[in-house]
Amino acid sequence: MARSLTPASRRVAVIGAGWAGLAAAVELVDAGHAVTLIDMASQPGGRARSTPSSTLAAQDNGQHILVGAYRDTLAMMRRVGVDPDTVLLRTPLSLRDPQGRGLALGRGPATWAFAMGVLRWQDCPWPDRFTLLRMALSWRLGGFRCQPDRSVQAFAHGCPASVYQALLEPLCVAALNTPASEASAQVMLTVLRDALFGGAGSADLLLPRVPLDALFPQPALAWLTQRGVSWHPRHPVRCLRHDPGAGWQIDGLPPVDQVVLACSATEAARLAQPWAPHWSALTQAIHYQPIVTAWIDAPATRWAAPMLRLADGPAQFAFDLGALGGPAGCYTLVASGAAELAAQGAAAAGQALLDHWQRVFGGGARLRSVRNEKRATFACTPGLRRPSMQIAPGLWAAGDYVDGPYPATLEGAIRAGRLAAQAVA
Structure with missing residues (x-):
């Protein structure tokens, strides 16, 4: 009307x-x-x-x-x-890999949840955990500001490798779709401020069920x-x-x-x-950055979480569509900021992502389809x-x-x- x-x-x-x-x-x-x-x-x-x-x-x-x-x-x-509680699966932020390694936050006020998540990060050495907490405090005291010409990689100079590889780098490519060596540290700090240090639940993952x-x-x-x-x-x-x-x-x-x-x-x-x-x-x-997504059938695969962080390959994250209301045994692998992979073309990129899957999860998988978005987002430099x-x-x-x-x-x-x-x- x-x-x-x-x-x-x-x-x-x-x-x-x-x-x-x-x-x-x-x-x-x-x-x-x-x-x-x-x-x-x-x-x-x-x-x-x-x-x-x-x-x-x-x-x-x-x-x-x-x-x-x-x-x-x-x-x-x-x-x-639309009721977000119905169409989205809300879970605390988890950046764990298939072996269960990585940072996972609990519920509650954002700063408290982050601090407790860091302290409970068992596969991260204690000195590195304390360094991360000191870094987070310095971000906050600095008003989440930095020089506008700094990249995430340059800004993170001195960050322990365990923290950089399992937290800052995957968060950067997920949020900015730009490799950390090329991504804006100021935009990354803004994302960290609003997500990890915002209100209660601000860092929660909201995964579409529809x-x-x-x-x-x-x-x-x-x-x-x-x-x-x-x-x-x-x-x-x-x-x-x-x-x-x-x-x-x-x-x-x-x-x-x-x-x-x-x-x-x-x-x-x-x-x-x-x-x-x-x-x-x-x-x-x-300028633009690509995202390559592969849909993979692996009926025998079972995960404990709907999303996993990956390493040592082109994809940074994997999702269990069956746990999100999609077909059982169907998964997606996502490679963000993947200019070299996208340049190979859809067929070669899909095969590279399937190879990555098989290295991590074993055989018995089939590539269902692949999407090569060459201009997915602007390059956040x-x-x-x-x-x-x-x-x-x-x-x-x-x-x-x-x-x-x-x-x-x-x-x-x-x-x-x-x-x-x-x-x-």
């Missing part, structure tokens, strides 16, 4: 129905604006969606996880009628269309014009007062170029210049790549969408 508009209402087009675009549309509708939602794909979700496949009933566009610190994402899910479509995109689209949003799937925007008297014109659709570009950075740069060539050039200069939210008067950008303190995550996308919608008002 369409909502009644007020004299202060604006006609707003949101181009792109990924998580940022959907969040922007929800925020705009709640503020009383008339929204047109456009996407070149046939379904919402962008880079975090599900699609039918020949091997799975619904295959996600890569393996995604959330953490308890994703407060805007969880709040947005609730706004569109396909990504059901997690947010489809419920959000249903919520929007029920409130009168005009939805235009399979509509790649060819031309964006501005008439000072009539507003923004988009491919013959009814004119609008303002536009939010929530499409990919590449598409946003193309559409914005006539109005803001400097913004477009800055956006086009962004030190001193990265990211484009601003405002492109030109009446023209805004929403996406995880827009200037902000966070890496390319679902939370970053949701926040960018909400901020762009609030700026429209």
Whole structure:
């Protein structure tokens, strides 16, 4: 049912129905604006969606996880009628490997849970545990700030190898999708502040029990269309014009007062170029990092946890889909920040991940499918210049790549969408 508009209402087009675009549309509708939602794909979700496949009933566009610190994402899910406690499996952060080695946190206040987890980290030598606690205290006393040009690897100079390899390095590649030698230490500190040292449960892992479509995109689209949003799937925007008297014109659709570009950075740069060539050039200069995901059938394999940390191979993490509501005996291996692996092509990358599986878990496994996302996220490097939210008067950008303190995550996308919608008002 369409909502009644007020004299202060604006006609707003949101181009792109990924998580940022959907969040922007929800925020705009709640503020009383008339929204047109456009996407070149046939379904919402962008880079975090599900699609039918020949091997799975619904295959996600890569393996995604959330953490308890994703407060805007969880709040947005609730706004569109999704109960996070039902669709997400919440567990305390565990970075243990298949042999049970590694850091695992308990429940309770975040700082206490972290300190106790470190003290109980049995396979980490006592001197290294105390060094980690001293380092964490120095991060906190320093306001979780560092020189903007420092990489995670350089910032961690002097960190014990046991801590670096089992904690900082895997957390870095998981959160920033950028190798520690190239990743921004400042962004990493921001992630550590909000997750490991945020409120109670902020470091918890939130693992999807349902396909990504059901997690947010489809419920959000249903919520929007029920409130009168005009939805235009399979509509790649060819031309964006501005008439000072009539507003923004988009491919013959009814004119609008303002536009939010929530499409990919590449598409946003193309559409914005006539109005803001400097913004477009800055956006086009962004570099990207790949993620390679392999789905593996291993019916005889059994784990004690739904997620494991891996080492000595291309993949950093593995997930038990059977423990998350998926097919029993099906697992995913994820290689983040894996430029060399992705460059080999999907077939070779899939074989490399299967080989990694067999070295760790033994034979009896079969590669079901592989996804090679060569431009999965922006490369989160030190001193990265990211484009601003405002492109030109009446023209805004929403996406995880827009200037902000966070890496390319679902939370970053949701926040960018909400901020762009609030700026429209």
